[in-house]
Amino acid sequence: MSQNDPAAPQGTTAAQQAVQRKNSKVRDYVTMGVFIALYIVLFMFCGMIMAAVPIIMVLLPVIFGLFGGLIFTVLLGKVQRPGSFLITGLVLGLCLITMAPGGSMCYMTILGGIIGELIHSRLGRRSFRSMTLAYSAFIACYSIGEYIPFVWMKQAYLDQYADNAALEVARVGTNLLNPLTMALFCVLGVAAAVIGCYWGRALTRKQFKRAGIV
Template identity: 85%
Template structure:
């Protein structure tokens, strides 16, 4: 009798543990979805402002580096499951597929999501350093994809928006950017990403401690 009771208890707890793990996974992926949606909303808001302030287009990697870094750090402090960078890169990249000649913004954003996910997995999902390096790589790829058309595909970019209200935005980018300024803005985007990640950790320090992130 004494031998069967532990076995029975173990039989009861195993399904409960599986159910608890499943519920935790669902909750984590719902949280991930909410934060990724916030990230996409940030992009949409910037897009709405660009018509009035064309320079916003050039500053997008810096804006995303800073405020996106905040969003991602809070997310990764809550959820350490794989997929945050990859899913964001895929969704945002597909949203950008028609935004530049040749789809450079789309492909580089998706590549950034893949690279960031690999870095985050390799360096450890409970490491703040891994979060920061991964997000910085994501922003660097996104910035390169955005700036390539402005620097090396200028006429194609202007032709694409010739009959569009966004022509002035495209023209402002082609006039401002060259290989040197492109490099400068890419570096600024990475610096902003690092600052954004530290900002996020400062706002959620207790959450990081509970998650065991160092």
């Protein structure tokens, strides 16, 4: 093939673009993994201090709403690929499978990941409104899954932790929560999620502008 053949540079350019796209995809998913790991670390940190401060268990949706919203917004400002909500829901949900009777925390967290992923996909991955609604839905499902055992499975919850150091945490939750307070804390969790998303956007406004997110 001669050097003047126009197909040569075009073929080279296409190959380079393919490599660049592949490298970009790998970088994006590595970034996604790092931020999802940060989200799991936040959960583990809360779990570590829960024994000393049992009320943390009841406030988890608010904590995850605020600080998790910050983490997710920064992530979604960097990476607009599918999977952030779904993968987080699956990983976190599986971590929670034995933490409540009937696995409600696990199943509702996974459901939240699915719903969040659908919202983020349908409303647009470059939309801040889409991010906020998706994360709020994720937190709403997680909140419901956490509070259901405290409200409607109280004795089963206490029996599960009867010989465990977390019994006091279970007692605080079952004493504090009823349908009305459950609804209140769910609303607080969603409100915290919205605030967390706006907090994340405020900290990364330039990043959002570069990514074309509105």
